[in-house]
């Protein structure tokens with residue numbers, strides 16, 4: 329991971345466990361999911377697509393609410409979808425937004441939701457033009473809180 | 482809607498727009514979805530299944546998090562799933578839990594999430610043995626806040 | 635509780651346990667709290683003020699977030715404040731918004747947060763001009779989910 | 788910031804803008820706030836205390852809910868309290884839990900809530916015995932999403 333002194337995200341070398349074809353499938357899936365975003369309040373559509381360890385893709389979009397705190401992020405939608413169909417082992421997630429300026433980055437809550445299902449995620453962050461950078465969950469949520477802190481699972 | 486003086490839910494006559502076969506499909510779908518609940522913290526599995534106005538069923542389960550506020554309810558999972566696949570018009574939802582004593586009832590947040598997508602929902606609430614009662618969203622969230630309060634859509 | 639066929643809130647007779655002076659103090663407190671709302675996204679300021687059973691008032695406002703789901707409602711702020719100063723027994727809450735058209739109504743999530751701390755709340759809902767109506771939590775969240783469903787407290 | 792290869796938090800040198808006396812006041816305040824935690828579900832009390840740029844301290848605890856996603860973290864309670872009393876400029880937060888093994892770390896959602904109010908936070912993370920380590924928000928939420936991504940404030 330590299331980032332310059334202003335905290336701007338910089339592309340890093342690809343050390344992914346995903347092959348280039350899988351990455352492209354993920355990026356396409358999150359771009360498509362973005363089209364279904366229900367975001368009349370923020371007008372900020374986001375799409376996410378995750379890859380299970382056995383190669384399945386689940387995607388999601390943000391689903392907002394007039395009571396703003398009751399909305400849901402795209403990444404969480406993708407996770408909930410996968411879990412509700414019996415998948416809890418993941419290897420990667422890709423996220424797309426419409427920004428020409430910024431790579432899509434998950435909010436802190438979404439980083440924590442990913443963390444629930446493991447420390448080892450590859451994360452692909454895309455701009456509107458489809459260019460992307462690769463991070464890991466450890467890059468984005470260092471020194472994380474997790475299930476082991478509760479000592480119950 | 483009838484309820485006795487202690488607020489216990491009582492079965493009401495079926496005035497549903499759903500036919501008996503659709504209701505049984507919904508009840509079966511939410512019972513199946515419950516099996517995928519990720520709830521190591523509450524150990525309280527919940528399943529939900531909703532019916533779109535064009536007859537499709539989407540189901541979901543609760544997906545919890547070691548940081549409890551970051552969990553998601555079954556009803557929200559079902560909604561997010563449907564929306565992320567292009568469906569935003571719904572007519573009914575069924576909810577199942579493992580309680581032998583109580584019918585599954587949606588929390589206030591889930592009632593509000595349903596409300597985002599319309600006032601007219603039939604809601605089927607099931608016990609573990611499969612018996613159920615029927616309510617409407619208006620029964621469960623009267624005098625609701627909604628998108629029109631913000632005057633933006 | 636009365637409401638007409640369109641679900642519009644109608645004033646009801648005051649059967650409150652609060653005296654008129656306490657109600658006015660609550661209404662003033664929630665109006666003042668509204669001034670501190672941090673709501674650059676919704677531009678919809680809300681204030682809430684609650685009354686403990688021993689006569690103390692705690693107030694709060696909404697506190698939003700660029701990641702919309704991470705915002706907090708005014709009612710929740712008031713509750714968290716009171717709890718964090720050792721108060722968990724409440725009798726009433728008043729809520730104010732800037733609408734000239736609608737009485738402030740709590741979202742479903744806030745109704746559930748009130749419910750955590752008891753079934754018996756008087757709720758005063760104010761418009762921008764200070765006129766208000768009185769409801770109870772039972773009016774606004776009938777057949778509610780609550781702690782007893784989990785059988786753990 | 789230093790952390791070993793397993794991601795365990797390691798004490799780092801104090802480069803804080805807070806003086807030692809202020810740090811001790813913050814640590815005491817979050818320890819005291821922890822006593823008011825309402826956490827019958829997780830049984831995991833947390834306290835937080837933040838310092839405004841003009842030297843005021845606001846503290847909070849976690850406030851849980853039978854519907855787990857409707858709970859609130861201690862850090863958020865402290866922020867909401869400060870904002871609702873007119874303070875939005877902060878310099879530091881301290882967090883305490885009852886763990887003998889782990890330093891208290893904020894969840895991802897709380898990191899995002901801090902981020903809403905600026906990038907430059909000193910964060911003090913305490914164990915049950917009062918020992919602590921110092922981090923910054925940049926350490927804990929690198930490459931963060933924030934208000935500027937929405938281009939609206």
Ligand SMILES: [Zn+2]
Pocket residue numbers: 401402403434435436437438439701
């Ligand atoms: Zn998010």
Ligand SMILES: [Zn+2]
Pocket residue numbers: 554555556587588589590591592854
């Ligand atoms: Zn719910």
Ligand SMILES: [Zn+2]
Pocket residue numbers: 395707708709740741742743744745
């Ligand atoms: Zn609310």
Ligand SMILES: [Zn+2]
Pocket residue numbers: 548860861862893894895896897898
């Ligand atoms: Zn937190």
